[in-house]
Amino acid sequence: MDILVCLKRVPLAGSTFLLTPDSRDVDTNHLAFGISPHEENAVEAGVQLIEQMGGSLTLLTLGSADAEEQLRSQLAIGASRAILLETDGEDWDPQATASALVEAIQSEETKFDLLLFGAESADNAGYQIHIRIAHALGLPIVTNVKSMKIENGVARCERVVGTQREIYETPLPAVITVRDGLNIPRYPSVPGRIQARKKPIDHKKPTPKVPKLEKVSLSVAPSNTGGAKVLGNGAEAVPALVEVLQTIGILA
Amino acid sequence: MILVLIDHDRGELDPLSLRALTAARKISDEVQAVVIGEAGSSLSGIAGEYGASAFHVATHAGLTDYAPAASGKVLQQLIAQLNPVAVLAAGSPRGNEQLAHLAALMDLPMAAECSSITLSTGADSPHLVTRARWAANLLEEANVHSDLLIATVLAFSVEAEPLSPPLVPTVEKFTPDLSDRDLQVKVIDRGGDAVRGGVTLADAKVIVSGGRGVGGPEGFTALEELASLLEGTVGCSRVVTSAGWRPHAEQVGQTGTKVAPDLYIAAGISGAMQHIAGCKNSKTIVAINTDSEAPILAYADYAIIGDLHKVIPALTAAIKEAKGR
Numbered sequence: 073m074d075i076l077v078c079l080k081r082v083p084l085a086g087s088t089f090l091l092t093p094d095s096r097d098v099d100t101n102h103l104a105f106g107i108s109p110h111e112e113n114a115v116e117a118g119v120q121l122i123e124q125m126g127g128s129l130t131l132l133t134l135g136s137a138d139a140e141e142q143l144r145s146q147l148a149i150g151a152s153r154a155i156l157l158e159t160d161g162e163d164w165d166p167q168a169t170a171s172a173l174v175e176a177i178q179s180e181e182t183k184f185d186l187l188l189f190g191a192e193s194a195d196n197a198g199y200q201i202h203i204r205i206a207h208a209l210g211l212p213i214v215t216n217v218k219s220m221k222i223e224n225g226v227a228r229c230e231r232v233v234g235t236q237r238e239i240y241e242t243p244l245p246a247v248i249t250v251r252d253g254l255n256i257p258r259y260p261s262v263p264g265r266i267q268a269r270k271k272p273i274d275h276k277k278p279t280p281k282v283p284k285l286e287k288v289s290l291s292v293a294p295s296n297t298g299g300a301k302v303l304g305n306g307a308e309a310v311p312a313l314v315e316v317l318q319t320i321g322i323l324a
Numbered sequence: 325m326i327l328v329l330i331d332h333d334r335g336e337l338d339p340l341s342l343r344a345l346t347a348a349r350k351i352s353d354e355v356q357a358v359v360i361g362e363a364g365s366s367l368s369g370i371a372g373e374y375g376a377s378a379f380h381v382a383t384h385a386g387l388t389d390y391a392p393a394a395s396g397k398v399l400q401q402l403i404a405q406l407n408p409v410a411v412l413a414a415g416s417p418r419g420n421e422q423l424a425h426l427a428a429l430m431d432l433p434m435a436a437e438c439s440s441i442t443l444s445t446g447a448d449s450p451h452l453v454t455r456a457r458w459a460a461n462l463l464e465e466a467n468v469h470s471d472l473l474i475a476t477v478l479a480f481s482v483e484a485e486p487l488s489p490p491l492v493p494t495v496e497k498f499t500p501d502l503s504d505r506d507l508q509v510k511v512i513d514r515g516g517d518a519v520r521g522g523v524t525l526a527d528a529k530v531i532v533s534g535g536r537g538v539g540g541p542e543g544f545t546a547l548e549e550l551a552s553l554l555e556g557t558v559g560c561s562r563v564v565t566s567a568g569w570r571p572h573a574e575q576v577g578q579t580g581t582k583v584a585p586d587l588y589i590a591a592g593i594s595g596a597m598q599h600i601a602g603c604k605n606s607k608t609i610v611a612i613n614t615d616s617e618a619p620i621l622a623y624a625d626y627a628i629i630g631d632l633h634k635v636i637p638a639l640t641a642a643i644k645e646a647k648g649r
């Protein structure tokens with residue numbers, strides 16, 4: 073089976089955000105980078121499938137040249153090769169991103185049986201790149217999948233909605249977007265890392281487009297409270313908390 | 325006119341759709357609603373209560389259950405008839421998904437999870453939106469360059485407000501033209517409860533949530549006892565699910581469940597923004613943490629500084645006593 077995973081380099085923010093002086097981007101000076109957890113699950117799922125069924129696992133990203141770091145660490149987990157659509161680092165809008173990814177997928181000799189995505193990207197959370205790509209390629213798409221089984225060319229997928237699990241089935245080739253919880257992504261091994269250095273990464277230069285969803289500026293969302301009222305230390309503070317619970321109506 | 329997609333699950337309303345209707349009313353004098361599938365036709369009354377002047381029911385033999393690609397097609401065909409200035413839906417997994425199908429079919433931009441929308445004032449000016457990014461920790465101001473605005477409404481940015489007096493919408497049946505391909509991906513079955521026990525995270529009024537500070541799976545017994553005493557349920561951080569201490573269904577946060585209980589107790593949770601993203605709409609947050617500098621304290625309403633292994637049992641005992649009186 074030939075599998076493609078689309079992933080995106082994002083800064084790993086801690087508990088607060090700093091913005092660049094022009095308020096257009098996150099200040100990443102002191103941040104490490106990674107990929108969104110959902111995409112880690114997608115790579116892990118892809119690796120498990122080729123371990124079971126054989127085949128290839130290709131990674132595809134559109135981003136700055138630095139995204140090679142994220143491709144290498146996912147190659148170390150077991151992907152076969154990667155494609156980097158290199159930009160100058162500016163965020164592309166969803167339509168431009170999707171059409172560059174589509175062009176890259178269509179120019180591949182490999183016809184992928186399964187295209188895996190994160191349910192949404194950690195930074196942009198546009199909820200759409202994968203759906204646009206599925207339409208452009210004429211493929212069915214199942215989203216937000218938390219468990220899947222592939223048998224006889226059909227993917228059986230589970231998605232959790234509230235307390236219920238919904239079941240979907242789709243023939244392959246198909247696009248499937250996955251969520252955190254699908255599996256527990258493995259860490260790269262030392263031999264994996266060494267092999268990854270030699271695995272091929274194709275670099276391509278996609279053509280930018282005028283954005284239709286055009287970012288103007290970013291701001292940090294206001295937080296709900298101005299900070300906690302400290303009720304005290306240890307078990308001694310419990311009576312004060314019980315009083316609070318009575319005031320807010322949790323306890324009669 | 326703004327067209328609002330009213331989401332339902334085999335006839336049961338998604339209440340977030342009422343927030344989308346309310347948001348639409350704030351920016352337009354005329355709001356119409358659409359439901360996909362005959363099962364949604366009973367929702368015309370409530371759509372009128374929240375401001376819809378017309379109620380479109382898309383009926384088709386294939387529309388028996390949720391089928392997101394078909395929804396995109398239905399919306400595209402209805403828009404061609406009605407020519408609205410915007411199409412809105414709730415910022416929910418289903419709302420985002422169905423409008424993304426629409427946007428993909430029409431090759432138009434889509435702005436997901438908007439907390440504010442200003443419609444274009446003329447032919448050459450874009451629509452302006454403020455949309456949530458980074459799990460609503462950052463807000464983005466963006467221009468949407470398109471005649472038709474396709475956007476979803478950030479779940480907690482607007483409360484649903486009924487209109488008084490309510491409208492009685494005209495009910496319009498609409499039969500879309502759908503192929504088997506459009507209906508290929510559809511819910512074909514449902515599994516049992518994805519969550520153990522009665523109360524689910526998303527509906528719970530009280531959540532007692534544990535993080536790395538709980539120390540291991542055994543430590544959650546005390547949290548479970550406190551939660552059941554308060555008729556609530558247990559939640560946890562991602563560290564906890566990654567370690568396999570608790571099932572993923574209990575994870576609160578950006579990649580887990582977003583919750584909004586009356587009371588959220590965060591015990592041994594540092595307050596990473598991806599966790600906060602899932603619990604910040606709680607009415608009251610209480611943090612129990614050994615570290616008086618933990619980031620969670622910036623978001624919590626109340627805090628106890630101390631070891632949760634001492635505080636939780638003491639709290640359980642004190643609540644039992646208070647209830648006994």
Ligand SMILES: Cc1cc2nc3c(=O)[nH]c(=O)nc-3n(C[C@H](O)[C@H](O)[C@H](O)COP(=O)(O)OP(=O)(O)OC[C@H]3O[C@@H](n4cnc5c(N)ncnc54)[C@H](O)[C@@H]3O)c2cc1C
Nearest residue numbers: 535536537561562577578579580592593594596598614632
């Ligand atoms: C894109 C992305 C998405 C993510 N999604 C999620 C998500 O959905 N949900 C989520 O939770 N995380 C998510 N994370 C992970 C998140 O960044 C944090 O790593 C995680 O929330 C930390 O969990 P924690 O608070 O349990 O652990 P820690 O950060 O290690 O904090 C443990 C806390 O416990 C306190 N403590 C220790 N011992 C005790 C004790 N005995 N009594 C009281 N307090 C004690 C410590 O002072 C500390 O504050 C995501 C990360 C990324 C990058």
Ligand SMILES: Nc1ncnc2c1ncn2[C@@H]1O[C@H](COP(=O)(O)O)[C@@H](O)[C@H]1O
Nearest residue numbers: 078079134189190192193198199200201
């Ligand atoms: N720049 C990118 N390069 C490759 N894949 C991407 C990129 N942006 C988004 N994706 C994929 O599309 C998914 C959804 O992204 P989004 O529509 O931004 O929420 C992500 O989880 C990735 O799998």
